[in-house]
Amino acid sequence: MDLPCVEWQKHVEQKWSRLTLDEKKCFSSLLDIDEVFDFGLSQVNQEDVDFLSGISKDDPVQKDLERAARCRKEGNCSFKTRDYTAAVLHYSQGVCHASLSSEQLSLCYANRSAALFHLQRYRECLEDIDRALNHGYPSHLKHKLQDRQAQCLNHFPNGTEGITTAKQGAGHQAEGVCSRTNSTKPNPKSPNSQQQNGSASVSCLSPGLSVCFSPEKGRHLVATKGIAAGEVILEDRAYSCVLIPGVGGGRREETEEAGRVFGTEVRYCHQCLRETVSPVPCEGCSYARYCSEGCRRGAWEWHHRWECPIGAELSTAGVMSQLALRVALKAGVKEVLKAREPIRDADNDSKLIREKISANNSSSKPITEKIRPKMKNSGSSEATSTEPEVNDPSAYYHGDSYLSVYHLLPHLNGHAPSLCFLCSVTIATLYLRLRQAGPPPVSWERGGASESMTCSNQSRAPEDGEGWAPELSLLGSVALRHMLQLRCNAQAVSLLRDTGDFTAVQSTQEVRIATAIFPTLSILNHSCCPNTSLNFRTSHLVSPQPDRGSTDVLVSTEPVSTGPEACSAPVSVSAGVAVSIRASRDICPGQEVLHCYGPHSSRMVLCERRRLLQEQYHFLCLCQACSLEQGEGPEGGGAGPETHLQCGKCEGPVKCSVDSAGWFVCVRLSCGHRVSRSEMDLRLQEVRVQLEQAVDLLETDRPDQSVMLLQRAVSQAGVFLKETHSLQGQLADTMARAYSTMGEWRGAACQLERSVLAIRSQYGQDSIELGRQLFKLAQLHFNGGSPGPALSVISRARRLLSLHCGPHCPEDTFVLCLDSVSDCEDSSFLPETCQDQQSKKKTLSASNQ
Numbered sequence: 001m002d003l004p005c006v007e008w009q010k011h012v013e014q015k016w017s018r019l020t021l022d023e024k025k026c027f028s029s030l031l032d033i034d035e036v037f038d039f040g041l042s043q044v045n046q047e048d049v050d051f052l053s054g055i056s057k058d059d060p061v062q063k064d065l066e067r068a069a070r071c072r073k074e075g076n077c078s079f080k081t082r083d084y085t086a087a088v089l090h091y092s093q094g095v096c097h098a099s100l101s102s103e104q105l106s107l108c109y110a111n112r113s114a115a116l117f118h119l120q121r122y123r124e125c126l127e128d129i130d131r132a133l134n135h136g137y138p139s140h141l142k143h144k145l146q147d148r149q150a151q152c153l154n155h156f157p158n159g160t161e162g163i164t165t166a167k168q169g170a171g172h173q174a175e176g177v178c179s180r181t182n183s184t185k186p187n188p189k190s191p192n193s194q195q196q197n198g199s200a201s202v203s204c205l206s207p208g209l210s211v212c213f214s215p216e217k218g219r220h221l222v223a224t225k226g227i228a229a230g231e232v233i234l235e236d237r238a239y240s241c242v243l244i245p246g247v248g249g250g251r252r253e254e255t256e257e258a259g260r261v262f263g264t265e266v267r268y269c270h271q272c273l274r275e276t277v278s279p280v281p282c283e284g285c286s287y288a289r290y291c292s293e294g295c296r297r298g299a300w301e302w303h304h305r306w307e308c309p310i311g312a313e314l315s316t317a318g319v320m321s322q323l324a325l326r327v328a329l330k331a332g333v334k335e336v337l338k339a340r341e342p343i344r345d346a347d348n349d350s351k352l353i354r355e356k357i358s359a360n361n362s363s364s365k366p367i368t369e370k371i372r373p374k375m376k377n378s379g380s381s382e383a384t385s386t387e388p389e390v391n392d393p394s395a396y397y398h399g400d401s402y403l404s405v406y407h408l409l410p411h412l413n414g415h416a417p418s419l420c421f422l423c424s425v426t427i428a429t430l431y432l433r434l435r436q437a438g439p440p441p442v443s444w445e446r447g448g449a450s451e452s453m454t455c456s457n458q459s460r461a462p463e464d465g466e467g468w469a470p471e472l473s474l475l476g477s478v479a480l481r482h483m484l485q486l487r488c489n490a491q492a493v494s495l496l497r498d499t500g501d502f503t504a505v506q507s508t509q510e511v512r513i514a515t516a517i518f519p520t521l522s523i524l525n526h527s528c529c530p531n532t533s534l535n536f537r538t539s540h541l542v543s544p545q546p547d548r549g550s551t552d553v554l555v556s557t558e559p560v561s562t563g564p565e566a567c568s569a570p571v572s573v574s575a576g577v578a579v580s581i582r583a584s585r586d587i588c589p590g591q592e593v594l595h596c597y598g599p600h601s602s603r604m605v606l607c608e609r610r611r612l613l614q615e616q617y618h619f620l621c622l623c624q625a626c627s628l629e630q631g632e633g634p635e636g637g638g639a640g641p642e643t644h645l646q647c648g649k650c651e652g653p654v655k656c657s658v659d660s661a662g663w664f665v666c667v668r669l670s671c672g673h674r675v676s677r678s679e680m681d682l683r684l685q686e687v688r689v690q691l692e693q694a695v696d697l698l699e700t701d702r703p704d705q706s707v708m709l710l711q712r713a714v715s716q717a718g719v720f721l722k723e724t725h726s727l728q729g730q731l732a733d734t735m736a737r738a739y740s741t742m743g744e745w746r747g748a749a750c751q752l753e754r755s756v757l758a759i760r761s762q763y764g765q766d767s768i769e770l771g772r773q774l775f776k777l778a779q780l781h782f783n784g785g786s787p788g789p790a791l792s793v794i795s796r797a798r799r800l801l802s803l804h805c806g807p808h809c810p811e812d813t814f815v816l817c818l819d820s821v822s823d824c825e826d827s828s829f830l831p832e833t834c835q836d837q838q839s840k841k842k843t844l845s846a847s848n849q
Helices: 006-018 021-028 033-042 046-055 065-080 084-097 103-118 122-134 139-153 160-168 256-261 293-317 319-340 348-356 402-406 417-437 470-489 606-617 624-632 677-699 703-717 726-741 745-763 768-783 787-805 812-819 832-839
Strands: 209-214 218-223 232-237 240-243 374-376 383-385 491-498 508-517 532-542 557-562 565-570 572-583 654-656 663-666 674-676
Touching (some): 006 046, 006 417, 021 033, 033 470, 046 293, 046 417, 065 084, 065 103, 084 103, 103 122, 103 139, 122 139, 293 417, 319 402, 319 417, 319 470, 319 508, 402 470, 417 470, 470 508, 470 606, 491 532, 532 787, 606 624, 663 677, 677 726, 703 726, 726 768, 745 768, 768 787
Parallel strands (some): 209 374
Antiparallel strands (some): 209 218, 232 572, 240 508, 491 508, 532 572, 654 663, 663 674
């Protein structure tokens, strides 16, 4: 959970310590979130608001012309050294810090266009030229932009017509992005076929799923028919998301400077999370930036117009606080009051939802039918009819509407009282700061705000905010509810980042770039060995005309000019980040659909997984993986989990002893050699240190020295580690990178085959990790002039990548290169694109393009 900064936590801890014992008992006994918020609001005063603003000054978000000038100067330095990627990032920073009417803004746009031109990003270059001219670029320098514009147009086959088409289409849609126009016909076999207009839901379930309820599991998904591995079973769109600042997002083709200085907040759209090289800045602050004008307008309408003046305080308060407030702002008072109403049997919305869910499961009635749901007894496949709590909204499924988000369980009695107090005081302080920033949000002025209010102490709300009625403290109460929900229901949005160098071997790392809340995905329960895979993407809607009737999708048009000509082009407007959930293995009828909340059996031992799940999600995991691992342990009478260690004396398998001393003992009775845990940890640490040193040598262009160090480490590790140990796999992968840096493709492929063995053992035969490693191995064979082995390996890699990522994974371009040579008898024949790839000793990045 992304809590507020340390200074604020300490400040709130002091407030908590000053409470009397009776006050703490009173607060701990509260079971109504409105009352919890009122208590926090009663503890907050202007000094707290000032303190939060004071510690937020280290992260200013105001426009700053001096800083814009410095960023442009830094960009010029990078440009002179031909580091055009870093130059673009510096100029983008300057664009965001420059005020709307300043000359600095036009200069930054113009300079960024020059760097984009050298990066062969001609469409983005032309857009920046237009922006520079529209923002008062000095007249005596305009000839430079006009010359660059003409050069850009030469790269489009139809000149101006070509770039106009590019702006209307490709500029607003990335690979894997859902787009919709009036001429698009829905595919009846696709889960998205139920979407008929811009305002329709994009979240939907496969016809082979039902939403069920039980007291033990709550709402959960059950397969009503067989689901094949790789099949899309659920598509969901985030109700809202927040980009995580400060996370490195560098790519393999970037210099060390670009990868070190700039994080995710500079590289990704703050609305849809799409990566962008030429962001459009917020006109009011220096922090928020977007991939298009459509995303900027959408964010402004939904939440940013109120976040903009308090951006520094939101950053200090943490991602969860910001996301909670953003959800409440987007929902508005009308949706909140609707969600707070009791569940009624006759509900038109539920009838619509019921049509979307298959009711073919004979053993479990879909809970969306507003009747008593059939509940599954724990440990039994038979369903018996029992009555849930009357009108309990958490027992029903509400589709992808705000109702689903609102009725996620906040687990108020599961959180520590001090944590609840921190959340309550934080939200209350942000609420007061929001009151001071201006009038209440429009979404909270739609009438009826005073109806059905249940806040226990509304009169405590200060009266100094313009237009802020006391009953609007409901906004703070709802934001607190969402903050507590996010503790158990927030979803990390991740992508693969390539951390390799300019070689043909990739080293990828999964990086969390955002936190989101998904209405339907939140229903899935956890398993440490899940039967699903998640694939995130940005989701845009494209429409030639504004849809004035849509309340969920904003569509607008903006003038796009090319030189003297201009046209009104459709603008892609973000529908937010979306996720596709695929079956990672065959799912039989009656089986529950599960995904992993983080702790995975292939990455973490049983006791650590259970501890983390108990602390954050308040349950003891009894999934199949945990049950099997517990049965294999000492208490279960088994031999214990595989250690992938070997005896240093006879090379036999080693197990951890049952006694508390923690010895590793050879299982061969004729040997019985044993090593203490402390000695084993020391040996492992020595190998890890050598691995880190080898990576440093590799990253400083000393691959030969790196290989020598790795060979010593491998020799040392081979005494006590099996080839299937994860550390052996890391050593082999790093050595493969070193060999490929020196152009020794066959040696690199040999090392990577060793790494594949460890990956297969750790993650499984059908894992996405194995698929990515096989993809790397195919590239090495290919670059080494061995298309036969490359084709043999790529077929296995493609199956696994398609299983988890779908048929259009980022690796497809390279796969097409291999397919084009599969029928060629002369193995020396390579397509031009692959020859270029081999000559540069580079391959496609496995991360999102």
